[in-house]
Amino acid sequence: MKTHLNVKAPSNILSGLFEEKKWISSKFLYDEQGSQLFEQITDLPEYYQTRTEARILLENLSTWKSVFHEPSALIELGSGSSKKTKILLDHVKNIESYIPIDISEEFLADTVTQLQTSYPEIHIQGVSADYTQPFTLPDLKGKKKVIFFPGSTIGNFEPGEAERFLGNIRSLLEPGDELILGVDRKKDETVIEAAYDDAAGVTAAFNKNLITRINREHEASIDVESFSHVALYNSSAGRIEMHLESVRDQVLSVGGHTIEVKKQERIHTENSYKYDPEDIIQLGRSSGFLLQRVVSDEREYFSVCLMEVV
């Protein structure tokens, strides 16, 4: 997985460090090392999301079969390695075209080549784009369009951004088209906090990799161990937050500037919003979609939402 973009993104990894409340956009988590660490996160025992979503997809095949009851094009936002998509491609007929959209051109080209070999009868056409910015779809010749946005990536958007983003996606669609959206649900905060602060320390390494990235890209030498990983569920906002907390008073020298950081001061590095079905109904209302169906695991940790264009 490569694209997890926050729309409230400064162009520069450093710019938020000069603000009163220091922050770094979560989009900077995904350099090469960070993308590898995220892949490891998806296999952690505490990180239930990825395996739960895959299981929901696999256990509700009749739902997806009825979505694709006519010749269709499957359009995936932030396709990465298209792991979850294979569940749909393997079991559902009528997917005549698959359009993976990903920001990483190289990665996308490899994925398309591999998939085309495995699925010779499906027309696969990659679009290399930042899907949070306006983009156009190839001509899909009147086929039903189904947008697939799995992985609870929507959680990285601020709520207003999520509305605007889905509103833009809606403008690419026509009545009859649909959206399949994967979201992580609100739940006991100890479960959520453990998922973002695993015992093996992989999520801590993922967060601290931001410091390594600053050191590499801005010839800095910040001590990575001078920050500790903090993951906190903010229940009033319905989101888990990641922070880097300074273990001491320090002055960072980066990009020809100095930045004072106090002991216990935090740099906010990620928000990941959690959505219950009522939140999804609301999000759909303000972006032109009607929630049709919610499929969840038995613990109701994760939901895959089927939304139709209105």
Ligand code: AVJ
């Ligand atoms: C890729 C945004 C879905 O929020 O769960 C994982 C990123 N951050 N562990 C998430 C993430 C810390 C992930 N998303």
